[in-house]
Amino acid sequence: MLEDIISDRLKKLKNFEAAGVLPYPEKSSRTHTTLQVLENFDSFNSNPTTITGRLTGFRDQGGVFFADITDESGKLQIVGKKDNFENFELYQKNLDIGDFIEATGTTFITKKGEKSLEIKNLKLLTKSLRPLPDQWSGLEDIEIKLRQRYLDVLTDPAVKAIFYKKAKFWDVIRNTLKERGFLELEMPVLEPIPGGAEAEPFITHHNALDTDFYLRISLELPLKKALIAGYEKVFEIGRIFRNEGIDAEHLQDYTQCEFYEAYSNYEELMTFVEGLYKKIVIAVTGEETTTLKDQTINWSGSWPRVTYKEIFEKYVGLDLDSTSEADLLKKAKAEKLNPEKGIGRGRLIDLLYKKLARPNIIQPTFLINPPVELEPLAKIKVDEPSKVCRMQVIACGTELGKGFSELNDPVDQRARFEAQMKLREKGDKEAQMLDDEFLTALEFGMPPASGFGLSERLFAILINRPIRETVFFPPMKPKGK
Numbered sequence: 244m245l246e247d248i249i250s251d252r253l254k255k256l257k258n259f260e261a262a263g264v265l266p267y268p269e270k271s272s273r274t275h276t277t278l279q280v281l282e283n284f285d286s287f288n289s290n291p292t293t294i295t296g297r298l299t300g301f302r303d304q305g306g307v308f309f310a311d312i313t314d315e316s317g318k319l320q321i322v323g324k325k326d327n328f329e330n331f332e333l334y335q336k337n338l339d340i341g342d343f344i345e346a347t348g349t350t351f352i353t354k355k356g357e358k359s360l361e362i363k364n365l366k367l368l369t370k371s372l373r374p375l376p377d378q379w380s381g382l383e384d385i386e387i388k389l390r391q392r393y394l395d396v397l398t399d400p401a402v403k404a405i406f407y408k409k410a411k412f413w414d415v416i417r418n419t420l421k422e423r424g425f426l427e428l429e430m431p432v433l434e435p436i437p438g439g440a441e442a443e444p445f446i447t448h449h450n451a452l453d454t455d456f457y458l459r460i461s462l463e464l465p466l467k468k469a470l471i472a473g474y475e476k477v478f479e480i481g482r483i484f485r486n487e488g489i490d491a492e493h494l495q496d497y498t499q500c501e502f503y504e505a506y507s508n509y510e511e512l513m514t515f516v517e518g519l520y521k522k523i524v525i526a527v528t529g530e531e532t533t534t535l536k537d538q539t540i541n542w543s544g545s546w547p548r549v550t551y552k553e554i555f556e557k558y559v560g561l562d563l564d565s566t567s568e569a570d571l572l573k574k575a576k577a578e579k580l581n582p583e584k585g586i587g588r589g590r591l592i593d594l595l596y597k598k599l600a601r602p603n604i605i606q607p608t609f610l611i612n613p614p615v616e617l618e619p620l621a622k623i624k625v626d627e628p629s630k631v632c633r634m635q636v637i638a639c640g641t642e643l644g645k646g647f648s649e650l651n652d653p654v655d656q657r658a659r660f661e662a663q664m665k666l667r668e669k670g671d672k673e674a675q676m677l678d679d680e681f682l683t684a685l686e687f688g689m690p691p692a693s694g695f696g697l698s699e700r701l702f703a704i705l706i707n708r709p710i711r712e713t714v715f716f717p718p719m720k721p722k723g724k
Contacts, residue, residue: 323335433459475690503692508693613630633646
């Protein structure tokens with residue numbers, strides 16, 4: 244029983260204290276990692292070295308014990324002999340798997356040929372009171388794996404590797420943008436008006452200002468204000484929050500990168516983004532192809548650019564240039580999509596596209612020029628005023644990034660916001676709000692620019708994992724609810 248194990252370990256802790264050993268000392272004196280010892284084994288000769296780490300194996304043979312110390316770099320066997328160090332029996336009888344220890348000794352090779360450290364001194368650093376999961380079977384309960392993620396990482400090297408890969412993912416993005424001359428900025432998480440995306444926000448209360456604020460749903464509008472301020476290339480990598488459902492691709496709070504470049508447009512953006520994604524894929528996976536479920540995704544070569552109109556007509560069966568809102572509603576009902584009343588033409592188009600068209604786009608593709616109703620922040624395409632200059636990276640049947648030539652006409656932008664507000668009045672909680680402060684800034688003049696955003700969904704797709712498994716502590720219901 245767990246209670247008995249904890250009780251036994253508490254007794255061992257008391258035994259250490261009774262012997263004058265601090266079970267949780269403030270200082271440690273490591274000289275080398277386990278990997279450094281293994282890689283430079285012959286250079287130590289008889290010189291003592293000190294390693295630290297968690298006890299992950301213990302084999303007692305009476306007058307000698309063999310143990311494994313594991314740190315972040317790897318694992319090294321230590322050997323304790325009764326006549327070689329003080330308090331041998333104290334440690335022999337009271338150490339448990341999971342304890343952190345400091346071992347000082349000299350290197351040698353056992354009769355079985357294993358590189359090891361013969362202990363001259365041992366020090367307890369942390370007494371573990373709970374048993375670790377079985378190192379062979381690991382954790383099987385998905386609830387425990389996600390709620391106590393530190394145990395999942397500790398016992399499963401494949402899970403631990405996820406977060407090294409994720410760090411590389413963001414490093415490539417950040418470093419590539421900086422090499423291109425982008426300035427990294429930090430913008431507010433709390434906003435009086437949530438903007439930059441169509442999503443339902445979270446609301447919180449600011450006590451000092453006695454005002455309700457929204458948690459940001461996008462990084463877009465503040466970064467555009469930075470373009471107005473005179474910066475020409477800006478980006479942010481930060482958390483955003485959307486009060487939407489959980490599935491394999493969606494979380495309520497997640498990390499996103501958005502970048503904005505003055506004097507560029509969405510066509511130039513596509514060239515840059517394609518190169519960026521290919522660098523990301525190689526850095527994370529080491530390959531030009533990845534696997535999602537049973538499908539192979541090839542990120543190399545030149546990505547096709549396909550219009551929204553083409554894709555919609557091919558898979559939905561309707562010509563967007565001539566299809567009325569009534570026809571879209573009829574089609575949505577026929578497909579049993581349960582469209583909400585008054586959601587508008589743009590939302591109906593999006594609903595049909597996501598259900599019938601997008602799942603069929605498997606290989607990396609730029610989907611371009613959607614109807615103007617779908618993107619209130621993008622510039623209208625001059626030669627086709629019913630469409631906007633937007634592109635999306637679509638692969639694996641989902642959206643993996645979006646960008647466009649930014650709308651910088653304050654009059655047009657106000658009209659688009661007003662159209663969105665009418666949708667909100669009809670009950671569309673995800674329609675964008677009219678942001679007077681942003682419109683005021685826009686009236687001072689923003690240079691022509693392109694902008695793009697991508698989130699950690701791309702990382703989850705690349706390593707073929709549900710997004711919750713790529714987050715260290717995903718949101719979960721409190722226990723008992």
